Amino acid sequence: MANAEINIILWIVLSILFLAGLAGGYRQLLHFGNLTKNKVLSALTFIVVVITAVNIAHWLQWITTERAAQFTMGLFIVFAGFFFGSGIKIMRKRNDAGRIEYKYRSFSTDILPSLIAVAIVAFGIYRTSLLTGHLLTGVRVTSGLSLIMFGFYGWTLNVVPEFRFGGIILLDRFIPWSNVIAYEWRTEETLTIDYQLKNEKISDFTTSIPPDDQLAVERLLNRMIEEHKPDAELDLPVKES
Numbered sequence: 628m629a630n631a632e633i634n635i636i637l638w639i640v641l642s643i644l645f646l647a648g649l650a651g652g653y654r655q656l657l658h659f660g661n662l663t664k665n666k667v668l669s670a671l672t673f674i675v676v677v678i679t680a681v682n683i684a685h686w687l688q689w690i691t692t693e694r695a696a697q698f699t700m701g702l703f704i705v706f707a708g709f710f711f712g713s714g715i716k717i718m719r720k721r722n723d724a725g726r727i728e729y730k731y732r733s734f735s736t737d738i739l740p741s742l743i744a745v746a747i748v749a750f751g752i753y754r755t756s757l758l759t760g761h762l763l764t765g766v767r768v769t770s771g772l773s774l775i776m777f778g779f780y781g782w783t784l785n786v787v788p789e790f791r792f793g794g795i796i797l798l799d800r801f802i803p804w805s806n807v808i809a810y811e812w813r814t815e816e817t818l819t820i821d822y823q824l825k826n827e828k829i830s831d832f833t834t835s836i837p838p839d840d841q842l843a844v845e846r847l848l849n850r851m852i853e854e855h856k857p858d859a860e861l862d863l864p865v866k867e868s
Contacts, residue, residue, distance in 0.1 A: 637697060641704045641769070648708025653716045657709075659798045678702075696766050703769035710776035713799065717783040720801040725792030728847055731836065736787045747778030788820075788834050790847060795820070797832055804855040810848050818844070 651657075657670075685695040751774030752758060756767050789796040794803040808821040808829065816838065821831045836844050 637700075637765075641700060644701050645704045645708040648705040649712035649715075650708075652709035652712025652714075655713065655716055655799065658713075658800065674702075696764075700765045700769040703766070703773040707769065707773040707776040710773070710780040714776070714780040714783040717780075717796075717799050720799075721783075721789070721791070721796055724789075724794050724796055724801055727789055727791055728851075729790040729840070729844055730785075731787050731834075731840065736785075740784070740786055741782060744778045744782035747781060748775050749778075751775035751778060788832065790844070795822075804851040807848070807852055807855070809852070812841075816841075820848075 681690070681695055681698050684690045685692065751771045753771070754767060754774055755771030756763055757771075761767075784798055785796065794801055795807065796802075802822045806823045808823060810818060810820045813819050813833065816835050817833055818836050819831050819833045821829060824830055
């Protein structure tokens with residue numbers, strides 16, 4: 628088979644892997660709400676074992692350098708698709724949630740995360756060698772693309788919750804106001820909000836609210852919880868630890 632045909636097949640496979648990663652990211656097969664220590668450790672262990680196995684196989688000359696590079700490209704392109712799909716999903720949730728009613732803004736919560744995301748994207752562009760004049764390789768391009776998409780994904784995340792017209796955006800999760808049950812001030816500036824998950828279990832999150840904003844946040848929460856209160860009181864399950 629000619630090199631040109633092999634390259635065409637390779638890029639078709641990489642495109643399919645990118646779309647598969649994109650679909651997995653958009654469907655949020657992994658998100659902050661279902662991440663546990665065991666899941667993270669298992670995923671990292673799996674990735675390390677696979678990469679180590681490929682390196683050992685290459686060292687023993689069971690596979691060629693070209694095949695090892697192609698495997699690495701496939702891994703990078705799946706990551707790129709996953710982060711891109713996840714970022715698109717978060718943007719759609721934010722758009723569907725409507726206008727922002729309240730969000731705590733500061734340098735550390737707004738500007739700094741955006742600067743970090745931009746820096747990651749810039750490094751990803753540099754890694755591709757598109758602007759440096761270095762030799763373009765599949766590994767450089769796909770690794771750079773995965774960094775670019777990771778930076779894009781990081782840019783879509785917010786480290787503080789957004790209280791929007793339709794609900795609350797918490798990292799990559801959307802909590803409709805109808806699922807918000809109650810709130811409580813744990814300390815002077817620490818607010819805990821209880822909400823119901825899709826599986827009907829109860830969870831919560833904690834955030835900091837500056838004293839100057841507390842009255843406005845309380846009024847917003849009271850209004851939204853009252854407006855979206857179900858007609859009949861439901862028996863609530865035990866709170867998830």
